Amino acid sequence: MQVTETLNEGLKRAYSITVPAADLDTKVNEKLVEAQPEIEMKGFRKGKVPMALLKKQFGQRLLGEAMQETIDGAMSKHFEESGDRPAMQPEVKMTNEDWKEGDDVEVSLSYEALPTIPEVDFSPVSIEKLVVKPADADIQDALDNLAKSAQNFDAKDGKSEDGDQVVIDFLGKVDGEAFEGGAAEDYPLVLGSNSFIPGFEEQLVGAAAGDAVEVNVKFPDEYGAEHLAGKDAVFECTVKEVKAPATAELNDELAQQFGAESLDALKEQIVDRLGQEYAGAARAVLKRGLLDQLDDLVSFELPPMLVSAEAGQIAHQLWHEENPEVQGHDHPEIEPTEEHTKLAERRVRLGLLLAELGQKNEIEVSDSEMTQAIMNQARQYPGQEREFFEFIQKNAQAQQQLRAPLFEDKVVDYILELATVTEKEVTKDELQAAVEALEDE
Template identity: 45%
Template sequence: MQTTETTNEGLKRGYELTLTAKEIDAKIDAEVKKIAPQVKMPGFRPGKVPANLVRKMHGEQLHAQVLNDTIRESVDALMKDKELRPAMQPAIELNPDYEQGKDAKVTVDLEVLPQITAPSIEGLEIERLMVPVADEAVMEAIERIAGSNKSYKDAAKTKKAADGDQLIIDFVGSIDGVEFEGGKAEDAPLVLGSGTFIPGFEDQLVGVKTGDEKTITVTFPEDYQAEHLAGKDAQFAITVKQVKVETETKLDDEFAKNLGLEGMDQLKELIKGQLEQETGGLTRTAMKRSLLDQLAAGHDFAVPQGMVDAEFEQIWNQLLQEAAQEEDADKAMKEIEAEKDDYRSIAERRVRLGLLLSEIGQANGVEISQQEMTMLMTQAAQQYREEDRERFMQFIRQDPMAAAQLRAPLYEDKVVDFLFDKAEITDREVTREELEAAIEADAEEEKKPAAKKKAPATKAPAKKAPAKKAAAKDEAKPAAKKAPAKKAPAKKAESTEKKPAAKKAPAKKPAAKKAPAKK
């Protein structure tokens, strides 16, 4: 193999590899000798088919296989000989006019990871914003649980149903006198005013009493999930079997026991733990932002644009999805378009921080254990059909890039935890609103160019960041955790060898279809 360097600019590298016809032909001969003993042909004893006939029979297939293997081996040798650390999958291309029997010229273009000196981890100072869980917050949460677990008792037979009352009804639906599938039920509970049934259904039952029979007419919405009913008028013959009124829910031991607990003390303890866990996650996010701000402030090195492009693509696709769900989608789209450059800056910052964290982790012996990796693979495999899960596990085992991508979030968290242990941390109590505002302020700060950045905010700003943009910046994550397949960088330098995937990952199982509503 002959190697010629064609590009060496910044982090970009380019090479032309020449694989001689003689080299390729010799490998085909070797393959012929390897398979000849297994080849069967009429007129020849097993294993006695002449090599020239074997080559004639299987030449095209063997040539394609040998050429593919030789290119892969040559690229691997190039990476090793030049000590290259690809940032992403190299672009490998065989010259289009190649013909069998001629030298093969292969171009290899890639970006390499920058050489980074492990940053100093001394002198890190982080403020931990703590939100104490008050008894009032616990009781408010319990009251919300009670509100979603209402109980009802039978009302007097003369009671006229009003909004908030529960009806137990039988109904039969028909269109033009013909019953339709899914339009019949017995002993169906319905709370008037809940909006559970299609528009107009509940309104026409206000004022009914136990034992009443009534036929109502409603129109199914044009976008109704059952296409054969969408937009059509339907009649429902209804029998009111019971009118019920809401009973007062007492927040006592009996209420807690109905939830499967021992009593109110256990319920309060459980709710307090949940609230502490929830605010603890916000506290960690704020601490992580502060940590990353300090790391970013002291480092400004070139990063691979391919990695930036992949990170930006993820951010941008998420923003597009969110904009499409807004009530005024066109306005939302214009707003994010106006800040497109800011989001590209965020992508570059995250990639740079990802490389920094990787360097810190390697320099300080942070690792993902085999047990942790197995756990990650098992959890990720749950996204696939049961019959595809083992195939997914095998795909991860065979593809270093896919494996690095899977372990990247956990590796990042372990490095962050390592840095928290090294930092000087001071605690300050704040309200939840102040904590959320501080995180939102940092999200807005992340969009600013480095030269214009100010110290990260730790107090509630007067104005909150727009909620619709928060999802793209909701955590101080340094790099995309689900970048596009075959483009995603192995953001952690634990795995720098990039090989083409031997197999594609199995398709994820489709979302379960929702059953038609009772509407």
């Protein structure tokens, strides 16, 4: 086999590979000899089929296998000897398209090699870690919000207002006939909640206890029950009670509604939750600051195809964010801009750097870390956790999507251990401003 370099320009590589026909013939014969003892054919005992007949019967298929194995072996040997690592899937083409059995096989191999990542001294890196301690006011705000969400209502005199709860009996009719599911007694309806069909709740604003109100509405054209869709309806309503929203008292009873044993225990939960939220936001700010410094600290040649693919992905993602009404991908081709390419270069540069650091320092994501990540993700699909687990187990790409950010965070932690990190205590508003600054960039 002959391998000839045809291109070595920057990170671009190309080679011409020639596989002699005699080598292929030898490989086919080796495969036939290996398989012969197990082959049965009419008129011959097992293992006694003549080689010439075997070659006639199976030669073409084995020739294809031999070609593929030989080319794959040549590629593996080339990468092992050269030390090159392709940035993307190498392109392999058979160049003698008029090939016929008995001819040498000529193949072209081209790819972009990953660059050599320079050694980096992280000791000059100095980064500030923002620290926020939950303030009493923040804890009180969280308690007040929980009290409001408890949705208590107290009876009131007078007419109902938007946001009040009315307790009603109602009977719905279409064309003068009552319909199934259109009646209820003592139904608590919060006005303005939009829990009933459009136009219903507004007609009960201004009603008082004891009032009889005739509500005229039209079912939406896309209503779930086909026999009601688009139909005009009349609901005969009797208002039995009007209640105004009341903030629940901050006490042990309220705490128990949210799964805590007491109000003090609920406060502790809030402190823990706020602490985790602040720590997560501060981590995002810290990580961005570190990556900004690394981007300025390192410089090396980038594989053009890798940058182009990343720029295209960025442009496509941003286009869909700006056009959320388009769900599929049947849209015009999206051309990356200079800004997209610049962002792609940063991502590729940092991605290659972090990958190299992780590999050199044997940083890995453990099975237990992956399991925890899967469990955290599965909680977003209540009732379907098992199906989610099975999907992840069978989908290598989904596993990689979960593994990649875990690996990146572990490499970031490794760098932070080598850098100078100082803590700075700030307020919640200052942290929020820092997070918003990230989003504006």
